[in-house]
Amino acid sequence: MISIGIIGSLLSNNLGELNKVILNETSKGVEFAISLAGVMALWMGIMNIAKDSGLIEKIGEKLNPIMKKLFPSIPKGHKAMAYIVMNMALNMLGAGNGATAFGLKAMNELQTLNRKKDTATNDMVMFLVINISSVQLVPFTMLKVRMDMGSTNPSEIIITTLFATAVSTVIAILSCKLLQGRYK
Template sequence: MLNYIWFGMMAISVIAGIFTGNIEAVTEAAINMAKVAVEISIGLIGIMALWLGIMKIAEASGLIRIIARGLNPITVRLFPDVPEDHPAIGSIVLNMAANMLGLGNAATPLGLKAMEELQELNPKKDTATNSMVMFLAINTSSVQLIVPATVVALMGATASQIFLTTILATLASTIAAIVMVKILEKMKRFSVEDAS
């Protein structure tokens, strides 16, 4: 699917760019964003190292296992192909906790740690497992319990009004994500053998 979407986005961009007269801006954006992508990745090194180091301590002290066990009833249903006491569950739970609290900086390293541990269980290394897709979908639907600081800064006093609406909307999108993953993972076109 990503093959078509990725190519489609670029092809549509070039065609639309020609018709709207923005073709130079399209070229500039392509070159500029390639640079931005590297800057973002390099910028992640420090924060990644910090949280991965702290996570290693949490793991060595058995904290991750304790947390994972506490949320077992939920995680076995969402990630049935991950063994109950696997470290991936601990990382997944911590990533979600960080997301809920709006700690984006901590959430990404924890999420990538979880992906690494899920990859250990993956028999086909270039293809996402059901658990990986579930984890990703929950992440992209953003389980957030506080209004982001940027939004608070922008909205001022009105920010408190959108507190409840944000939680309800995020809840709706997370439920939709979980249901969609469960439905789609059974479809042949998305199966491990056939999907792209």
């Protein structure tokens, strides 16, 4: 696509306009990345404080009946569950970029429980499915994008986003559970 744009600019004698667009959009991309890094750092800091204070374990205990149904092979008190809870919490807050680090840690911990190292376990697949569909309570990243693009009401998407992501997550979990039963 970039090559086609450059060739098109050369053929239409618009190379100056192309350069202007590239420089303008590149700086916007850098500004966006830096502002997003601030949001990410905030949520990562909050989640690390929550983890160090024991709040994540308390949340995990409250969610234990649900989490045990979703991830039946994870032993009680295993690190994987804490990382899964942190990943889900950040995803629910719309800080998916911040959730990635905890998702990777969760997968590494799940791999320690895996007997067949070259094959994903049902818990790994379930975590990946939930992580991809991820319920969004407050989609901060999207709100930031909408605000940066000049939306007059960036938060108007919250209800529809919550509904859409809740439905997608329920369908994803049900599909995963159904297929787990067929392919054990």
